[in-house]
Every structure is written in C-alpha cells, then in structure tokens.
Amino acid sequence: MQTPSYPHLCKAFGPYETNCYIVQTPQGELIIDPGMGSAPWVLESAPNPLAILITHGHFDHIYDVARIHEALPDLPIYCPSADAFMMESDCFDTGLTPCAPSVLVECKKGRAELDIQSERVTYLHFPGHTPGCSIVIVGDKIYSGDFIFKRSIGRYDFPYSSVEDMRESLQRFQALDMPNLEIFPGHGDSTHLKYEQDNVALWLSRM
Numbered sequence: 001m002q003t004p005s006y007p008h009l010c011k012a013f014g015p016y017e018t019n020c021y022i023v024q025t026p027q028g029e030l031i032i033d034p035g036m037g038s039a040p041w042v043l044e045s046a047p048n049p050l051a052i053l054i055t056h057g058h059f060d061h062i063y064d065v066a067r068i069h070e071a072l073p074d075l076p077i078y079c080p081s082a083d084a085f086m087m088e089s090d091c092f093d094t095g096l097t098p099c100a101p102s103v104l105v106e107c108k109k110g111r112a113e114l115d116i117q118s119e120r121v122t123y124l125h126f127p128g129h130t131p132g133c134s135i136v137i138v139g140d141k142i143y144s145g146d147f148i149f150k151r152s153i154g155r156y157d158f159p160y161s162s163v164e165d166m167r168e169s170l171q172r173f174q175a176l177d178m179p180n181l182e183i184f185p186g187h188g189d190s191t192h193l194k195y196e197q198d199n200v201a202l203w204l205s206r207m
C-alpha cells in the first residue's frame with residue numbers, strides 16, 4: 001500500500017513560538033501539540049477532530065489541551081506514558097491547567113503503531129529531552145516535537161532530561177532506515193530526515 005500524504009495547517013503559538021499542527025486526513029483532523037493560546041484556532045480549523053497527539057509533555061506543547069478538552073470532552077488525548085505526569089500536574093509551575101491524557105502511548109525506546117479511526121499513526125520513542133520524548137509519523141510526514149529541529153536538536157539539560165538517553169536516542173535516530181521524509185519540528189522550519197541524520201555525528205561529538 002502506498003504511504004498516504006496529507007496536508008496540514010501549522011501555526012506557532014506562545015512565547016516560544018511552538019508549532020501546532022492540524023493534519024487533515026480524509027477521516028478528520030489530528031491535532032499535534034496545541035500550545036499556549038492555540039485552542040480557538042484549533043477549534044475553528046478542525047471541524048471533525050479525531051484526536052490530540054502530544055509529542056512530549058513540556059508545557060509549551062500541551063498548554064491548551066485543557067481548553068480543547070473542555071470544549072470537546074470526548075476527544076482522545078494521546079501522550080507518551082513517561083510524560084503523562086507533566087500533563088497531570090503543573091510540575092513546572094507555569095500556570096498550566098492540568099489535563100490527564102486519555103491514551104498512554106508506551107515508551108520502550110521503540111515503535112508504537114496506533115490505529116486512530118483507521119488512520120495509522122506511529123510513535124517513535126526518543127527519550128532524552130524528556131523521558132517520553134517522541135516523534136510522530138502520520139502519512140509521509142514526521143512531526144519531531146523537540147527531539148530534532150532543522151540543524152539542531154532538543155535541549156537535554158532541563159529537569160527530567162537525560163544526556164545518556166539523548167545520546168542513545170540520537171544513535172537510534174541516525175540508524176533509522178526509512179524514506180527521506182520531511183520533518184516538521186516543534187519549533188522553526190521543516191527539514192528532511194537524511195539531512196538531519198547526517199548532522200547527528202556532529203551533535204554526538206559535542207555532547
């Protein structure tokens with residue numbers, strides 16, 4: 001079966017300009033990382049939402065989940081299991097309204113294949129930036145959260161970060177054998193898988 005290609009909407013929100021994506025599948029919309037102030041745009045732009053997909057639990061990626069949940073209480077909220085605690089409490093004291101995820105995606109440094117109303121969604125777990133830090137693949141696009149950016153990688157010096165995990169995650173990312181998909185990060189511009197795989201050696205040498 002050929003990999004589908006879906007358009008998406010993207011808009012940056014909040015003081016850290018966190019990208020929120022609305023992936024437009026034939027069944028409806030998948031909402032990725034609804035950050036600070038994104039709820040009105042999400043509710044307006046996603047007439048038939050299927051789920052909220054969280055790449056990791058940092059507040060700037062989950063801030064408006066509670067507002068969307070208030071408007072759409074039955075909408076499933078997927079989050080890597082190891083970061084669920086960041087959604088369940090305001091652990092960074094940012095003023096976040098906690099909102100527990102409804103589906104925990106397992107974090108075993110591997111792949112979790114989800115079927116969301118017949119749409120295939122793949123989570124790849126790359127801890128280091130956070131314990132649950134993951135990238136999400138929908139169709140032919142990678143949503144990399146704060147793991148991989150264009151010519152950069154996520155910070156691994158925050159509370160709950162791990163430099164050892166980050167090193168191992170980068171090595172696994174470098175070894176990924178898959179098509180050269182376009183990567184859409186949690187901040188900044190898009191990039192491509194092979195280009196960022198080629199940059200990993202440089203990041204590893206600086207860690």
Ligand SMILES: [Zn+2]
Binds near residue numbers: 056058129146
């Ligand atoms: Zn982050």
